Every structure is written in C-alpha cells, then in structure tokens.
Amino acid sequence: MVVANHPLASAAGAEMLALGGNAIDATVATLFTLGVVEPMMVGIFGGGTALIRLADGRETIIDGLSTAPAAARPDSYRPVSDAWPDYMEVEGRANAVGASAVAVPGTLKGWCEALERHGRLDLATVIDPAIRHAERGFRVSQYLHECVQSTAADLARDPAIAALLLPGGSAIAPGALLRQPEMAETLRAIAKEGPGVLYGGAIGAIAAEYLERHGSMLGKADLAEYQTVDRVPVRGSYRGVEIVGAAPPASGGVHVVQILNLLEGFDMKGLGYGTPETMHLLLEAMKIAAADRVAATADPAFVDVPVAKLISKDYAALRRQEITTTAAGRFAARVLQNESPNTTHVTVADAEGNIVCSTQTINSLFGARILIPGTGIIPNNYMYLFDPHPGNALSLQPGKRITSTQCPLIAYRDGKPDFALGLPGGMRLYHSAMQAVVNLIDHGMTLQEAVEAPRIWTQGQAVEIELGVPEAQRDAVAALGHEVVPVRHVAGGMCAVRWRADGLLEGAACWRADGVPIGIAGGPARAGTRFFPDPHAGGR
Secondary structure, eight states: OEEESSHHHHHHHHHHHHTTOOHHHHHHHHHHHHHHHOTTTOOTTSEEEEEEEOTTSOEEEEEEOOBOOTTOOTTSSOBSOSSTTSTTOBGGGTTTSSGGGOOBOOHHHHHHHHHHHHOSSOHHHHHHHHHHHHHHOEEOOHHHHHHHHHTHHHHTTSHHHHHHHOGGGSOOOTTOEEOOHHHHHHHHHHHHHOGGGTTTSHHHHHHHHHHHHTTOSOOHHHHHHOOOEEEOOEEEEETTEEEEEOOTTBOHHHHHHHHHHHHTTSOHHHHOTTOHHHHHHHHHHHHHHHHHHHHHOSOTTTSOOOHHHHTOHHHHHHHHTTOOSSSOOOOOOOOOOOOOSOOEEEEEEOTTSOEEEEEEEOSSTTTTSOOBTTTTBOOOOGGGGSBSSTTSTTBOOTTOBOOBOOOOEEEEETTEEEEEEEOOOGGGHHHHHHHHHHHHHTSOOOHHHHHHSOOEEOSSSOEEEETTSOHHHHHHHHHTTOOEEEESOSSOOOEEEEEOTTSOEEEEEOTTTTOEEEOOOOOSOOTTOOSSOOTTSTTO
16 A cells, blocks of 8 residues: 555555565655655655664664754854744745755655665666656646745746746646656666765765855765664554654654643543544643643754653653643743645555655755756755754754654554554644544544544644634634634645555545555466466366
C-alpha cells in the first residue's frame, strides 16, 4: 500500500513494489516523484524525517532535516520587532524569500541513504518515474494552480521560477502540461553519480555559487559536510496501543505522546466525537503541550530536551490537574516558529512487514520562491524557522538543525502494526495526527473517517475549528471561553495505512490535498499454471 499526496507519486511507489522492491524503494521513488509533481511542497533541496520499521521489527529514524550554514550567526538577520505578531520577521524578509533564506538541504542525502541501507532496487530505477514526469510533463492540478496563484507576487520576483510557473505573467492553468527539463537532467545526474553530485559535486557547486552570489550564507563546504542523523524513535502508549513517533528536533512524536497521556485520564469515548466537551479537552491538552514545546524542544545537539519527562505518565498526571472541564484555561504558549503548513507526507507498507512513514518539505510554498538556473532546483527557506533574536533556544547557530513539528507515527496493538499515518501542516501538524489517533482508538472510526474528520487547533491563542463542525457546536465551545475562528481546513492531506484483522492492508488519503492510496494485491501464478496442454510437450 502506497499513500501519497499526488496520484502520480503513489503510482511511482506502486511501480517499485510491482518491480519486486520493498517499502523503502517505494517511498524513495514516491518522494523523488513528489519533488516533480508537488514542487510547491518538496524537493531535493529540502529537509525531512523518515520513520522506518523493518520487516524484522527493527525501527529507526533517518533525520534529514536542514541545518544552518557555517556562516550563520545569531545576529545574521535584523528583526523588525521584539513583540508579537512580528517577532519572527526580519528586514527585507531576508529569512523568508530569496537566496538569503536557504538552509543546508538534507532530503536528497536522507532519501539515498534510506535506499542504500534498506532498499532492494538501485537508485536509477527508483528515480526513473520522476525523470519521466519531469521530462514529458504532467497535468497541473487545481491544487497546484492555487498554490502558484497565492504566491505569484513572490514568484514573479525571480525570472527563472516565474518562467516555469507564471507563463505569460499568470499562474499556470489547471490541466496545463508542466515540463521541467532542467530538473530531468539533474535527476539523471543523481541517478548516475549518486547524492554526491549535490553534496560536494558539480550540481552542488553550481547551486552554492549561485546562492552565494545572491546573498546566501550557504557555501560549497556546507553541502560537502552535511550529515544525516540516525535517531531512536519516541515511544508511548494510549489505552494499550503503543505509539511510536519521531524524536527531536522533530517534536511531533514527543508532544503527541504527551497529549495522549493527558487525554488518557478522561473518558473520550463516552464524551463522544465532536462534542463541545471533547473538543474542549483536546484544546486544553494542546495548549499544555504547546507551552512545553516552546520551552523545551529544539535540536538536542544544542539544547537539553527532557524527552523522558515530557512523555511520562506521571508528568501527564501532574499537568492534567490544571485542566478544568468547564472553562478554558490559560497556559503560556508563545509560538517561536514560522514553520509552514506546506509540506508533504508518504506512508508505505509492503507485504514483508516493512513500513515507512516519512514527512518531507521545502518549508513554505515553493520554499525560498526562487529556482537555481540550469538545475531545476527550487530550494528551501528553512532559515525562516530560526529565531532571529540572539540568546534563545531556537536562535541561529552554525550547524544547528531546524526544529520541526513533523510527526510520522506508527501504532502497534499487541506487538503488531495497527496503523501508520502522517501529514503536512506545520504547527497544526502534530495536533491533527493526534486527533486521528483519538478518532481511531476512542471513537472507532474507519481509517477514511479518521483522516477526513473535521479538525480543531490551538496553541493558546484563538481556536481554529473547521467548517465541517456544525455552528451550534462551535458556539458551545466558544461559550466555554475559547475564542473560536471557523476555518476551511486545519493542516493538510493525511496519508494513512491500517492493518486489518483479515490480513489485508487499507489505505486512506483525505480531501485536503491531491492524495491517493494505491494498493497491490494478488501475485505471480502458481508453479505449473498454464491455459491448456502444450502439444509439443511430448504427451506429458
């Protein structure tokens, strides 16, 4: 089963399974293809996290998150304000748009290392679908068109990306054929030479020279010296179901487990899905986790992150006492990140028991909103995630990894995989993943219901509630003291897989992206099978 946020990407993964590959091969093929057909979300110059469960039961995380260049300093940017809501903004938007916003990418190295360590197929094979779609083109979806429309003012500032996405000065139309020949050539070079062509090789030199010339802190040495990090997953439990997630600096796993621990002391099933009482408890638990996240979660190489305390049942019991069921509480929760909701996610499972749950991004829509000429590469704008003020946990430091809410999750029941899921969504991401877990475990939803159900979100400020929640219920939440803001959607398209009791795999994607699940069943013919006796077989 392959679930991704574009049908051609899911098809690429399924193609690898049909070729005899495993879930890791399928994931890497899917991600390369997403870099072509979802260029607003992901690419080889971004960052991400892969939670991998191998067929023998081993688990690992490959952390390919971006890092600050060696030239970065705590005062590299000039903040425009020391107060909210402009606390993270800097002069000239230099940390958000253009070459000055680009951090050291980790995606390509992370994908290739996953394939080399755990895959079965070669790099050229898994990249082939992405090359095909880059060279021949693919039809632009309404979703991609609207993403271009919403960022057109920034895209228009860069001639190379404008030529690709703003033909004639307007957003490329739905149904138009989008070809990326330069990206096809870059992918061919990667297929031939491996990731080293970017990390210290010819394409990396082209990218670094161009970016430096246009004001970036990133240099060739940053690319050559970049390393992924292997991390041990975070583990918790919720009503007897084991929950396994990503570890810091990806904060989603820690705080999903924390929120579930807080909720475990309440009868969520008895209160019912979507009732004002249930939504109130979810919101209060979200606010506590958000406050702790700001205070404690960052790159563990630079900050001592108290993971064991945050995910402990005892700590949850202590904090649960602060929640009242009759009124909204106040918990210090100041968001110190500009993490974009514009990300992508892939969930893949094969028949052998390999599982990959991977969240990848270039941060904002179209990253730094530039294109490196001659390469087809749209680089990240991950520098937007660092606090531009010196002296804080998330302040810029050379080599520091960005802190992300990425939240790939795998759940086990009685020691066996039960479900795996993840989604894009920035600061709203891990709260949405948590709600899907509650939907499945407490409310007994089907997988499709769980990923599509209306979501809510807060971190201590206004409460976002999707329009799918009836107005009367939104009003009842407001009556408890929450400042309610109705929104079209919270976070992005969830990609989930579930293991059914009858041995089959079930996949689900939701309406918040172009997501499509593709499953493969059946298999080769039994030995000796043929349509009719062979007349030349000597009477046998």
